[in-house]
Amino acid sequence: MSMLCRFMSVVLGLGVAVGAAHAQAPKAGGTLNFSVVAEPPNYDCHASTTFALVHPVAPHYSTLLKFDTAQYPKVIGDLAKSWDVSADGLTYTFRLHEGVKFHDGSALTSADVKASYDRIINPPAGVVSARQAYYADVAAVETPDPTTVRFKLKAAVAGMFESLASPYNCIYSAAKLKENPRFPEANIMGSGAFRFVEHVKGSTWEGKKFDGYFRKGLPYLDGFKAFFVKSNGVVPGMLGGQFETEFRGRNPAELAQLKQGMADRLVVNEGPWVGSLIVIFNTKRKPFDDVRVRQALSLAIDRWGGSPALSKISILRHVGGIMRPGFEMALPPAELEKLPGYGRDIEASRAQARKLLAEAGVTNLSFKLLNRNVAEPYTPAGIYSIDQWKRVGVTATHEQLETKLYVDNVTSGNFDVAIEFVNDYVDDPTAQFAKFLTKAASPVGYSGHEDKSLDKMYEAQRRLVDPVKRKAFVQDMERYAITQAYNVPLLWFHRIIASNAKVKGWNFTPSHYVGQDLVEVWLDQK
Amino acid sequence: MILFLVRRILLLIPTLIGVAVVTFFLIRVIPGDPVVVKLRADGAAVTEETIQAERKRLGLDKPLYAQFGDFVVGLAHGDLGNSLWTGQPVLKEIAIRFPVSLQVAIMATIIAILISVPLGILSAVYRDTWIDYVVRIIAVSGLAIPSFWLGMLMILALLSWKNWLPPIGYVSIFQDPVANLQATIMPAISVGYRYAAIATRMMRSALLEVLREDYIRTAKAKGLFQKLVVRRHALRNALLPVVTVIGLEFAFLIGGLVVTEQVFNLNGIGKLFVDATTRGDFNLIQGLVLMIAVIFILVNLVVDLLYGLLDPRIRVS
Incomplete structure (x- = not known):
């Protein structure tokens, strides 16, 4: 991709890439050191829900498909070299690369893909499959020959390729799974570009180049080393040269420190992030069962005005609806501005909010705002929301709890209003709407509402395989959800990845889960 | 002196039993489900069935007295159980950091x-x-x-x-x-x-x-x-x-x-x-x-x- 194309794509969808890589020939060798600000509980991709697993573990495994990080959200093959879909959309057939080996030297065949997906779709006793529900439409995984895998669906479903490109869907050895279905919990044995060397708990994770990797000439790196550090250790670590980057994201204050300390040794990639904060209203409690009250509270928040200020002190920046701003299915700003809480004239919005509260018979409303006691971005989001509500005569008390207690209160419905986040590996509406549904339709439908129409729309959009029709339908669904305001988006995150300038071949995407296999990353070392 | 040492070492046993009992019950009084934190705190839409299955696997579905019984039996054998987070033996987790x-x-x-x-x-x-x-x-x-x-x-x-x-x-x-x-x-x-x-x-x-x-x-x-x-x-x-x-x-x-x-x-x-x-x-x-x-x-x-x-x-x- 030329510099111009790269620049355009970044500006259009992914943000501004400062100091993008020049078209240099990749150099082989070197060890990439990066930090990870959390540590995975175990090594099982299928059970995991955290980037803390993806960043150190993804380089060890192959997946059937993956995202093309240069053209996100385009999906390309990883183990699959080609595929076709039947006319009725019920059969997906993938042909695998030949000669793929696991790190123990055994051959990877379609049987391994089947065993891995069977484990995700129908986990054996004692195995956790965190995304089992995503594959509820898969009737069977078949293996007509060693290099062909066929997914038979019960009904056609949109976003199937994105589901199969999940970075969590590591392909495990069928033989190892047969011996012990929980083998991946404590062992790393994949077919990725790097073989596992060592995990020093609480400290480091190391991988070395796998010479038998099926893509010839790759990877470029001799190895990688991940350092598990607390978030406040990233900037000193980069300044001190202990690691070259951190792939989740830094905030503006940290970026300023890095720019000051590293100057031209630093490359910054930034843009909208597939992650946002939302305000959840507990509709089981009065007066939040009244749509006028929920709309009023959303109307009171000046998203357009708050964005410039909050973006200076936190990762909160982009004004958007339920779909990420800039994503092809997102409502355009002009459409968004017509919805409650998104008007540019905040005084008119607040007048409308006061009117709605009066119509609902609510005076001197006061409630507790439940939030995590995590400084970034939760605390500024909570303080800002409380301030905004105060301007329409509503008093909220900030109740910040440690994550364990927060999760306990939100899941048990013990809250008035809460600040929660939405974050998944992909922009697909099936993932992004999960927290907006009823509890019956989604385990994370925390607002307690009983509106089945949103659930029906959600199910219907999953069945729309025509992208144009699906986009229009999803936008209607977004309008409906924001108007009903069971949950309302606050602001979207801004992802900032600061790296040492010698790190090349890594592409910025809006998702911190994808593109971490490090296959094409290289170090421009003198 | 030896008698003094033996007496003090024997005193360890009731002290540790007291600490173990108090700790066991106190930490379970505090609200918060470790399985929910493990599987849902990062925002994933993990189903209730999966949560229950994991709870069962970790033995957290058992009544408190049964969990306490398991703990005491393990303690008597020098087994502090496995970390609920990593699944690794507690002694191993401590030994790495000690x-x-x-x-x-x-x-x-x-x-x-x-x-x-x-x-x-x-x-x-x-x-x-x-x-x-x-x-x-x-x-x-x-x-x-x-x-x-x-x-x-x-x-x-x-x-x-x-x-x-x-x-x-x-x-x-x-x-x-x-x-x-x-x-x-x-x-x-x-x-x-x-x-x-x-x-x-x-x-x-x-x-x-x-x-x-x-x-x-x-x-x-x-x-x-x-x-x-x-x-x-x-x-x-x-x-x-x-x-x-x-x-x-x-x-x-x-x-x-x-x-x-x-x-x-x-x-x-x-x-x-x-x-x-x-x-x-x-x-x-x-x-x-x-x-x-x-x-x-x-x-x-x-x-x-x-x-x-x-x-x-x-x-x-």
């Missing part, structure tokens, strides 16, 4: 003793002179400056002047002594300074008290040199409270370096304790509390034995 905390605690103790004993003596002997004032300023500063803040200053200073930071990751001193000391010396100094300040104050006040005793006056009246009076007659008695303070601080440091470990990215017991508490990892919390209880008991035992060495009257009684 050497780091132990080494920093030992190094900080050595630093504290090397600083506090001479400074405390000087301060007491030269009471109300400029030497005393300087020592008191150093000691009060040590008490006032939080260890983690001093650690952050040291890191910033190293970054600004040398563009260097100690390596992340603990390497055993037997494997690579240089890398080991690079990683541990700064946290040991930052903690050791505060530790030394406490011990210096204690040394000074204890020695001042002893120097007012009649037997000291008698020794001086006999015409003995000041140095000899202090070294042979006063110091041993004055050291008793200092030894107590050093012992207690040492035990505290094993599990109490929470913020300092974070500042220096040290993979120690304090960090593990915080992580276990945040995640509601009951088994690991129980294991850590028991470990710290054992350390406190053993350190107190060593302190008692040192009393005997320092003061023959205690040995005889």
